[in-house]
Amino acid sequence: MLSPEERTRYSRHLMLPQLGEKGQNRLKQAKVLVVGAGGLGSPALIYLVAAGVGTVGIVDFDTVDETNLHRQILYGSSDVGKLKLDAAKGHLLDLNPLVQVRLHHGRLTSENALGILEEYDLVLDGTDNFATRYLVNDASVLSKTPNVYASIYRFDGQVSVFGAPDGPCYRCIFPEPPPPGTVPSCAEGGVLGVLPGVVGTLQAAEAIKYIIGMGESLVGRLLLVDALTMTFKNLVIKRDPECVICGERPSVNGLIDYEVFCQGSSPIEAESGDFPNPNPNANPNRSDSMLYGPQVPSITVHDLQRMKGSEEEFMLLDVRQPHELSIADIGGTLIPMEELAERLPEITSFEGKDVVVMCRSGARSAMAVQWLQSQGIDRVYNLEGGIIAWSQQVDSSVPMY
Numbered sequence: 001m002l003s004p005e006e007r008t009r010y011s012r013h014l015m016l017p018q019l020g021e022k023g024q025n026r027l028k029q030a031k032v033l034v035v036g037a038g039g040l041g042s043p044a045l046i047y048l049v050a051a052g053v054g055t056v057g058i059v060d061f062d063t064v065d066e067t068n069l070h071r072q073i074l075y076g077s078s079d080v081g082k083l084k085l086d087a088a089k090g091h092l093l094d095l096n097p098l099v100q101v102r103l104h105h106g107r108l109t110s111e112n113a114l115g116i117l118e119e120y121d122l123v124l125d126g127t128d129n130f131a132t133r134y135l136v137n138d139a140s141v142l143s144k145t146p147n148v149y150a151s152i153y154r155f156d157g158q159v160s161v162f163g164a165p166d167g168p169c170y171r172c173i174f175p176e177p178p179p180p181g182t183v184p185s186c187a188e189g190g191v192l193g194v195l196p197g198v199v200g201t202l203q204a205a206e207a208i209k210y211i212i213g214m215g216e217s218l219v220g221r222l223l224l225v226d227a228l229t230m231t232f233k234n235l236v237i238k239r240d241p242e243c244v245i246c247g248e249r250p251s252v253n254g255l256i257d258y259e260v261f262c263q264g265s266s267p268i269e270a271e272s273g274d275f276p277n278p279n280p281n282a283n284p285n286r287s288d289s290m291l292y293g294p295q296v297p298s299i300t301v302h303d304l305q306r307m308k309g310s311e312e313e314f315m316l317l318d319v320r321q322p323h324e325l326s327i328a329d330i331g332g333t334l335i336p337m338e339e340l341a342e343r344l345p346e347i348t349s350f351e352g353k354d355v356v357v358m359c360r361s362g363a364r365s366a367m368a369v370q371w372l373q374s375q376g377i378d379r380v381y382n383l384e385g386g387i388i389a390w391s392q393q394v395d396s397s398v399p400m401y
Contacts, residue, residue, distance in 0.1 A: 032055070323401070
């Protein structure tokens with residue numbers, strides 16, 4: 001039953017004939033897990049808590065960074081450096097002290113996912129990498145916890161409900177992950193700040209509808225959002241009877257190593273003439289040798305600083321996009337990733353000399369080093385940490401972005 005305080009708070013809900021007190025009670029009894037308290041998780045959490053979902057769980061391991069603030073609206077400038085979970089709980093309980101907010105510190109893993117999901121009625125996938133996305137999907141299917149899925153990239157978004165009875169799962173639509181390096185992360189590809197707000201709010205709406213049982217859910221449909229043209233399209237999707245986890249004869253009966261699963265294809269195996277983009281799991285604060293299969297020869301920003309101060313002749317190759325150069329410039333020759341094959345003679349002209357490859361974080365440049373090595377260039381090195389490391393360790397006047 002709703003308390004007098006709850007009837008007042010949710011009065012606009014109670015006026016809706018499709019929702020009413022019965023629906024509000026269902027929300028009060030519901031337990032919803034949000035995996036990731038970032039761009040998608042922020043608006044989803046705000047609206048789930050505001051709507052009166054009785055128990056909201058959050059899985060996250062990250063801290064608030066200044067670069068988060070243009071899209072992760074759950075946080076403010078005073079939260080920078082804090083654990084997202086701690087900051088989120090304070091803001092959410094201030095918004096609605098009548099709900100419970102449970103915190104699951106750390107990463108969702110194959111070891112803990114089933115135990116966590118089994119505590120909830122519904123899970124919202126707010127993750128930003130393929131390994132965790134497949135993990136959430138498989139745990140959703142195995143624990144019979146429906147999954148409100150969403151993803152964003154630059155100006156585009158997707159939303160659906162997977163793992164519902166008789167509905168498809170994520171693997172039905174995407175049986176295998178893309179080759180590593182073919183889909184950039186938000187850190188490398190960018191994202192329109194309002195887009196996760198739109199898409200995350202749609203996730204919350206789907207969750208509320210599903211809990212109450214009102215309207216027509218996105219089970220069996222994939223909603224495509226294009227913020228540039230402001231168009232919404234629906235694709236009809238069906239359960240695949242041959243799906244390895246939710247099909248008629250599933251071959252996946254437990255959770256696997258999803259990092260290995262998503263690294264199964266060589267990052268250099270792009271379509272003919274194409275050059276791969278950065279790894280979707282790239283963390284701009286990690287060295288590239290930890291992100292890509294074989295390690296690549298690397299130098300630090302301090303090594304580069306010494307090389308710049310010497311009379312040594314070398315090529316500093318910048319594989320970023322032109323608009324990135326206008327943000328931060330430390331010199332070098334700009335040859336964007338997609339132009340490397342065409343402009344290879346410019347690089348081979350430095351035969352016998354060192355070639356240092358850089359990008360924003362060191363992710364794209366690591367892949368460029370691998371490809372250049374495959375073209376017979378031996379003295380080629382990745383700049384660990386890229387522009388970010390240069391700004392942090394050498395010259396703070398160079399903007400980080």
